[in-house]
Amino acid sequence: MRKVKYKDSIREAMMEEMAKDTNIILVGEDIAKGYEGCFGVTKGICDTFGEKRIIDMPICEASVIGCALGASQLGIKVIAEIMFEDFITVCFDGIVNQAAKLKTLSGGQYNSTIVIRTPGGSAGFGAQHSQCLESIFMHVPGLYIALPSNAYDAKGLMKTAINFGEPVLFFEHQKLYNTESDIPDEEYSIPFGCANIINEGKDVTVVAFSYMALLAMDACRDLESDYGVSIELIDPRTLVPLDFDTIAKSVKKTGRLVTVEEGVLRGGAGSEIVARVEEECFDFLDAPAKRIAALNFPVPISPLMEKAVVPNKDRIIKEISEYLGLK
Amino acid sequence: MDFMDIENDLMLELYRKLFLCRRFEEKVYQLILDGVVLGSVHLSTGEEAAAVGTIGALEKTDYILPTHRGHCQHLSKGAEPDKLMAELAGKETGYCKGNSGSIHIFDRENNNLGSNGIVGAQFPITVGAGMAIKYKKLNSCVVCFTGDGATNQGWFYELLNLMSLWQLPVIIVCVNNLYGMGTPYSETSLASVNEKPRLFKIRSEVVDGNDVEAVYIIMKELVELAKKESKPALLECLTYRWMGHSAFDQRPYRPKEEIEKWKNLDPIKRAETKLISRGIKSNIINEIKERVNNQVEEAASFAINSKFPEFNVSMQM
Numbered sequence: 015m016r017k018v019k020y021k022d023s024i025r026e027a028m029m030e031e032m033a034k035d036t037n038i039i040l041v042g043e044d045i046a047k048g049y050e051g052c053f054g055v056t057k058g059i060c061d062t063f064g065e066k067r068i069i070d071m072p073i074c075e076a077s078v079i080g081c082a083l084g085a086s087q088l089g090i091k092v093i094a095e096i097m098f099e100d101f102i103t104v105c106f107d108g109i110v111n112q113a114a115k116l117k118t119l120s121g122g123q124y125n126s127t128i129v130i131r132t133p134g135g136s137a138g139f140g141a142q143h144s145q146c147l148e149s150i151f152m153h154v155p156g157l158y159i160a161l162p163s164n165a166y167d168a169k170g171l172m173k174t175a176i177n178f179g180e181p182v183l184f185f186e187h188q189k190l191y192n193t194e195s196d197i198p199d200e201e202y203s204i205p206f207g208c209a210n211i212i213n214e215g216k217d218v219t220v221v222a223f224s225y226m227a228l229l230a231m232d233a234c235r236d237l238e239s240d241y242g243v244s245i246e247l248i249d250p251r252t253l254v255p256l257d258f259d260t261i262a263k264s265v266k267k268t269g270r271l272v273t274v275e276e277g278v279l280r281g282g283a284g285s286e287i288v289a290r291v292e293e294e295c296f297d298f299l300d301a302p303a304k305r306i307a308a309l310n311f312p313v314p315i316s317p318l319m320e321k322a323v324v325p326n327k328d329r330i331i332k333e334i335s336e337y338l339g340l341k
Numbered sequence: 342m343d344f345m346d347i348e349n350d351l352m353l354e355l356y357r358k359l360f361l362c363r364r365f366e367e368k369v370y371q372l373i374l375d376g377v378v379l380g381s382v383h384l385s386t387g388e389e390a391a392a393v394g395t396i397g398a399l400e401k402t403d404y405i406l407p408t409h410r411g412h413c414q415h416l417s418k419g420a421e422p423d424k425l426m427a428e429l430a431g432k433e434t435g436y437c438k439g440n441s442g443s444i445h446i447f448d449r450e451n452n453n454l455g456s457n458g459i460v461g462a463q464f465p466i467t468v469g470a471g472m473a474i475k476y477k478k479l480n481s482c483v484v485c486f487t488g489d490g491a492t493n494q495g496w497f498y499e500l501l502n503l504m505s506l507w508q509l510p511v512i513i514v515c516v517n518n519l520y521g522m523g524t525p526y527s528e529t530s531l532a533s534v535n536e537k538p539r540l541f542k543i544r545s546e547v548v549d550g551n552d553v554e555a556v557y558i559i560m561k562e563l564v565e566l567a568k569k570e571s572k573p574a575l576l577e578c579l580t581y582r583w584m585g586h587s588a589f590d591q592r593p594y595r596p597k598e599e600i601e602k603w604k605n606l607d608p609i610k611r612a613e614t615k616l617i618s619r620g621i622k623s624n625i626i627n628e629i630k631e632r633v634n635n636q637v638e639e640a641a642s643f644a645i646n647s648k649f650p651e652f653n654v655s656m657q658m
Binding site for chain 1: 462464465466470503
């Protein structure tokens with residue numbers, strides 16, 4: 015076991031796979047030389063594999079994704095970096111109309127074997143450098159969505175993503191990059207659609223992913239010690255495919271559900287999870303489910319405003335304790 | 342025979358393809374009216390020489406990205422008329438198992454990377470195809486088709502920049518049929534299509550797009566440069582679409598004289614005249630016509646007699 019940072023674990027996964035398969039390449043903006051990635055995720059990759067396999071592109075996000083799409087049709091596995099999740103809107107067509115539909119439209123002749131890595135989440139950079147847009151892509155059949163909440167998961171999920179054979183959106187989080195996990199020395203991967211039960215409990219099921227899983231873990235620890243409440247915390251790790259069985263099994267045990275996400279409340283991932291639980295587990299619920307999410311407002315730059323809009327640990331504690339009637 | 346003329350055998354083959362494209366499109370139109378061909382369909386009657394001449398200069402190992410108005414491009418690259426017609430009819434025997442219809446046809450066997458329902462979306466994908474050819478050191482080029490209208494999309498300039506910066510073996514073939522849907526090109530841009538690549542130091546050529554021989558000859562040169570020296574280029578083929586933008590467009594925006602003028606420049610009649618002037622007997626031409634007529638009739642029957650695919654809930658993604 016070694017302590018490894020989230021950003022380093024993603025790099026390890028990519029470099030291990032690149033060493034095995036010369037058909038894996040990286041494309042993005044400022045990823046190869048100089049910056050070596052805006053957040054340093056691709057640091058050192060160019061030194062090892064050269065500019066031929068890690069390709070710096072001009073500022074043209076649509077063509078970054080297009081480059082990945084076209085190359086994948088010629089049998090190359092491409093990992094594309096979009097510097098901030100917000101910039102993904104510039105290449106929306108390539109993801110939604112091309113990558114997601116290629117397999118179906120071509121009758122299985124082609125598929126987009128691409129991974130799109132991009133960091134989201136609020137870290138004080140304002141409305142166009144802070145968003146969590148995963149729910150937009152959940153709405154599009156044909157896309158697969160991973161959101162690792164820690165370094166161990168990040169490496170294991172990236173390994174799966176690269177060899178998944180379908181287009182994968184790999185949502186990283188700006189605030190997780192320097193967090194550390196124990197990582198085994200031997201190789202491992204984490205399958206998609208396999209939730210992680212972070213904490214077992216019996217009073218309420220909390221579903222949280224990405225950075226919110228980390229905050230929820232903290233919040234739940236406080237709630238357990240302050241109120242003696244027993245919380246089952248589940249990190250789905252991937253939203254598509256979603257390990258609904260694990261969530262349903264938990265809700266059937268606890269009778270209560272809270273979802274926590276950093277994307278906005280309206281039309282969020284939590285809405286989908288809650289709707290399915292109410293459709294399929296209604297008889298087991300002792301109370302209506304509860305969603306904790308960002309408020310329906312662009313992420314502000316100003317700290318008081320940001321605190322009010324984006325969920326934080328205090329708000330998670332407050333809302334869960336209110337939901338459970340804890341005093 | 343002119344020094345620049347191409348051999349009679351090749352000219353006959355190009356003629357066969359022109360005639361196949363024409364008959365195929367005519368049949369498609371009839372099958373739209375019959376309710377057999379489904380969805381959004383864009384015919385390229387009158388524009389056949391641009392597809393046949395450019396793709397005629399390619400090998401099977403070269404790649405193409407056709408446009409939404411792409412039937413002639415698919416056929417020229419080697420698509421079988423029956424599987425193509427079946428796809429247009431949404432049948433399971435079609436190229437894409439009936440999932441695609443007319444505007445997004447893929448034919449992997451012939452290195453056809455697929456046409457696109459999003460006008461201009463082929464540009465970013467072309468970047469990747471060109472990059473991959475270089476990465477894998479393939480002796481291939483990629484031809485990205487576009488209409489005149491799509492050259493106003495922002496993606497077009499990203500492609501020009503990257504094919505120039507990386508010196509990709511990419512040739513953009515612009516089938517300039519004068520209209521983007523109902524809007525004349527002249528009302529959409531002050532720069533002509535062939536001027537646009539020049540800023541990026543890309544070779545740019547214009548050709549009479551209704552002269553299949555002229556198209557073939559210039560394309561052959563560009564393909565050789567792309568494959569041997571990885572030199573990108575753009576070829577603008579000046580032509581005209583006889584039919585509406587889509588099958589039900591009555592074309593009120595176009596003057597009658599304009600249509601008549603271009604019908605007089607029919608690429609198929611011109612190719613036929615050339616063949617006869619070079620001593621090809623009319624019975625040989627008639628044989629080609631008969632063979633193609635039968636082939637297209639068979640394609641229509643194949644499409645009509647094939648089954649629709651069925652949906653299964655497990656297909657959900």
